[in-house]
Amino acid sequence: MSEDRWNTVLVLGGIRSGKSAFAESLVADAPSVRYVATAVGGEDDPEWLARIEAHQRRRPQSWSTEETGADPTRLTALLTEAKPDETLLVDDLGGWVAAVLDPARQPNDDEADVAALAEAVRGTEARVVIVSPEVGLSLVPVTPVGRAFVDALGVTNQALAGACDAVALVVAGQATWLKREEPAERVKPRPAPAVPSTVAPPPPPVPAVVTPAPTLVAPASPATAQSPHIEQEADEPTVASDPAFSAALSGATTALPLVSSGLTEIVPGMDLPLPSSEAGPDARERLTTADLPGTGLGAFAEAIEFAAATQDTVTPRPWTSVRLVLITGSHAGGAATGADPFDIERRIAEAEQGGGLLGRLAGEAGADIAVLRAGDATAMEDGPVTGDDTVSAALRQGWQLADAAADAGRDAILLAGLGAGLEAVATAVLAATTGAEPVAMLPRVLVPGGRYDDHAWMIRCAAIRDALHRIRQEPRGATDILRELGGPDLAVATGVLLGAAARRIPVLLDGPLGIAAGLVARDLASQTRHWCLLPEAGTLALVRQGADVLGLTPVLNTGLDLGEGANALAVLPVLRTAIGLASALPVHPAMLAEQSVADDVD
Template structure:
């Protein structure tokens, strides 16, 4: 952990790449712990990432996690079929209820709800320049405060279907492909296909993106035109954490998209991030590869962004504990 970043403009922050030499050292250690070279299975990705972050061959469990839940509204239609679900998710976080709000409390993890300004567009960009600055400042401040308080790992995700649709927009913009390739089939609670909601989201998003073609790819423009305040604040928090050498666990399409926006600010920023839970989703599949994330840990929790955050954390911690126990046993 390094000193606070609050005095430096975000584009002036410098994030160093974690030292990749610890990957090979960690793998050699795992090979020595057991005669079966594949004994740690899908845990290996999380263990080697932790080695790079901690700069040791034998990583240990993290001690003081802080969960950050980002929330904001997006244009009408972006949450078609799940209107205002961001408000429900925010309430769940605040009341420690449901699949997003209860697991952190059960795991003893302190949480922070980061509510940002709406990204509504009104026929133009999602945000004006002042609103972009506010979103970036919100993300930087919440990350700095958590790190200043001694938290050694930040857990982040975005809330609401609108933000997940924004992640589709970010992905399509970055890889220069059509949005229909990144928005999976939607279903009703009873399991039947919800074609109407899928079409509404596609039409709303296509109308918006059609009015914002050909802009210069700078972080401020990405946030203003396609990412919006919620993903922009997340990206700023990731950049801040990476500049201060503090690891970040992400969940869902919002996490993957925010990491890519952060990469446009600091190329090394995604290397401080990890997604233990890696559900099969076209946005995650594409952006996790582009960001260079380590392999996931065999989880495929696909209940919406945030639902896999704490399960992923639990698996990573258990892998670190088990690796530590094996190491202790081998020296007895």
């Protein structure tokens, strides 16, 4: 169960209100979801089938689908049989009521079916989200059949609202909670860890709360660097003058309100905006009519649909002002075994100066770089890696980094990390939150010269194993994971995702830090994953598995392995080209001719 402590939720909303997308965001933290489809028929209705396909495209591959349209009592049985570790998403009750009222089932005690469904929801041990059309605000239908359906659905909604722990109403993509109760009878206190008979050594000290100042640079583009009128070397940075960025991060983090985003605290269950549920699918559909040769833009449709949804338009514009937010931090203990701290510091210093690989790629892509040294974390196998105060401060500072990017006019954020032990920590977070096998996810340790240090890899595996064993009986909410395993750098990255969602800024993820932050952020605000895109799959199983859990489909699979941030920067220009091309191309003449014929027939 997540930190918001509910088992069952009823999500109400009108047609095209975004209720299904909001419901899907509520179960984004589940490793797998059983999607229960209640609709029946529609095989001869292309528009209805198109809607179903749009829903199917949004579902992660880890979800399974079960249809109950032919037998509405099957839904009651599924809820009754569901196990405590299962997650069900029912979409929607309108289809279920239509099946209940089917003349082929009459005469039938329909009220008994509704009562049985409500009782099954009330007693289920699984986590369940149910979507249903809200009919109470619509006009009374003029036909007897229409009135019967509306009346039956209204009664069913009332029964389910009383049985569920929480009820949300979605209007124009914005959700409002009508009911949020603590299901006390279902929430069992976690057993306290056994106290050993011997005296355990004291836990290691945790770092003090710090608020480091970030460095913002604008790497020189190749064109600028080679201009004869500029006395600046190609790898010499220009320090950007960004008052919003400096003002947002110059004071003490714990004392700064989140003014730009309209929030004052970061707590589980926050209601953050969602991208448009219609613009993305409509933009993908528009590609089928565009004047393109061949079969179209292929995998780039994923980026086009994402850009359309986050910009709420079927003709999205390419991202023209991107900020790379590079979070750095080191982790002690076995997680950092085999890492070269001097080489890592060299790369961080290069990024701070706008040089090195990241600086060159950022310059070519026209992106600036914000480097934040988030601080160090202790060994995760020995005890908590940081303190609660540091986690809170780091979350807020990450949020302010997103606010600063928005205030500076950036239209996208590229989130990346750099630090000793980061890959091991991200693997531990993935294992703790999804149950993934660490040995299968942890990347091998590559040292200069193209040689793998398998002994160092084994030590990292042991550190992850010991850390997971240490927290086996501990709570695993978002802040718990950050305190026990993540550390300040992961907390800052999580705050960036939260702040970006609040400001409606898309985030391009690249590497273990962004994926781990996405897994943590979903338990604070599940809407965050809908603002994230994975431009390039990379070579790490850790990234691929985490992306699949978050429901993120990589746009490209080029096999790049340049490190965090560099992969996404390398493919950013081609993503921009595809998005701009898709928006600029007109409708194919053949499609216009077909439309003209159809108009003449009408």
